[in-house]
Amino acid sequence: MAAQGGGSLLAISDLHVGHPANRAVVEALRPESPDDWLLVAGDVGDTVGQIEWALTMLRRRFGTVVWAPGNHELWTPPSDPVRLRGVARYRHLVELCRRLGVLTPEDPYPVWRGPGGPVLVAPLFLLYDHSWRPEGLDTPEAALAEAYRTGIVCTDEFLLHPDPYPSRSAWCAQRVAATARRLAEGPAGLPTVLVNHWPLVREPTRILRYPIFAQWCGTESTAEWHRRFHAVVVVYGHLHIPRTTRYDGVRFEEVSVGYPREWQPRATPPAWRRILPTG
Numbered sequence: 001m002a003a004q005g006g007g008s009l010l011a012i013s014d015l016h017v018g019h020p021a022n023r024a025v026v027e028a029l030r031p032e033s034p035d036d037w038l039l040v041a042g043d044v045g046d047t048v049g050q051i052e053w054a055l056t057m058l059r060r061r062f063g064t065v066v067w068a069p070g071n072h073e074l075w076t077p078p079s080d081p082v083r084l085r086g087v088a089r090y091r092h093l094v095e096l097c098r099r100l101g102v103l104t105p106e107d108p109y110p111v112w113r114g115p116g117g118p119v120l121v122a123p124l125f126l127l128y129d130h131s132w133r134p135e136g137l138d139t140p141e142a143a144l145a146e147a148y149r150t151g152i153v154c155t156d157e158f159l160l161h162p163d164p165y166p167s168r169s170a171w172c173a174q175r176v177a178a179t180a181r182r183l184a185e186g187p188a189g190l191p192t193v194l195v196n197h198w199p200l201v202r203e204p205t206r207i208l209r210y211p212i213f214a215q216w217c218g219t220e221s222t223a224e225w226h227r228r229f230h231a232v233v234v235v236y237g238h239l240h241i242p243r244t245t246r247y248d249g250v251r252f253e254e255v256s257v258g259y260p261r262e263w264q265p266r267a268t269p270p271a272w273r274r275i276l277p278t279g
Contacts, residue, residue, distance in 0.1 A: 006035050007031075007033045007035025007037065007114045008036050008115065008277065009114065009275040009277075010037065010274055010275065011255040012257065012270075013043060013236070013238070013257070014256035016043060016045065016046075016257065016258070021260040021264065025271075027057070035063050035114060038058055038064070038066070039235055040055070040065060040066065041070070041237045042067075042069050042070025043071065043072040043237060044067070046075055048080060049081075051073055051093065055100055066104075066110065066123050067102050068125060069090060070197035071156050075156070076089060085161040086171070087164060087165070094106050105125040105179075109121060109122045111187075112193070114276070116278060118190060119190065120191070120192045122194050122195065123196075125179075126179060126198060128218050128219050130144065130169060130215040131215075133215055134146070140169065140215070147215070156168065156216060172219055180225075183225075191231070192230055193231065193232060194233075196234075197236065198217055199217060199252070199254070201218075201247055203245070203247055204236075204241070205217050205218070205239065217239065226248065226252075227248055233251045233276070236252065236254055239254055239256065242273070255273045257270040258270070
């Protein structure tokens, strides 16, 4: 699938539509052009029903919708009648997206040929492996123990099951290896827009209020990916700290909406961010 002519490449993440205020934000989202693409970088909702509602609405409005999962989509909360866990849950969501006409990390990577293109748009699903640890915590086990001691523990520890992998770190290793191979086999010479829920480099986590939480935010294995795979922009969410930064000359866009308590005090209501064209 390829965009032709006008439009913009837009992005948003962390919609968390289980919150009524966030649901209203999604209901208000509109493209500027029928040719606009929307990149959705995870955490649409906590249940399959919430995810289906949001992606259905967005797919009806935007020319193309591209989804990469976040940790919340992979939860199996007690309130969700869909009891699938781990890989089975992810596959269920991929099939849901395909029925809706939403592109996923399991589909051929599309090429954006609108303004600012052509670029390969690569939605990624990579998880994390507890390698982003505070200084002095030499093992994942030590980092996790410190998190429990201080009470800063990600809900993933209770709701995100890695079945059939023995751990989320093992699932992460498999996803990183398979995705790296796929990206390396992509069109030669074509720049990329990499879309992942978790940041690909550790630097954005340095401003977290609780540094111990960084262990649930990514993996050191992707530290060079923005250079290795010729990214012009990296899109991510998860941190709920929307901003633009640059690393090694590459633009990184954190595009999250976040929870109502986080975005409601801001002067500007949450909306999508323009990725391409620039300026």
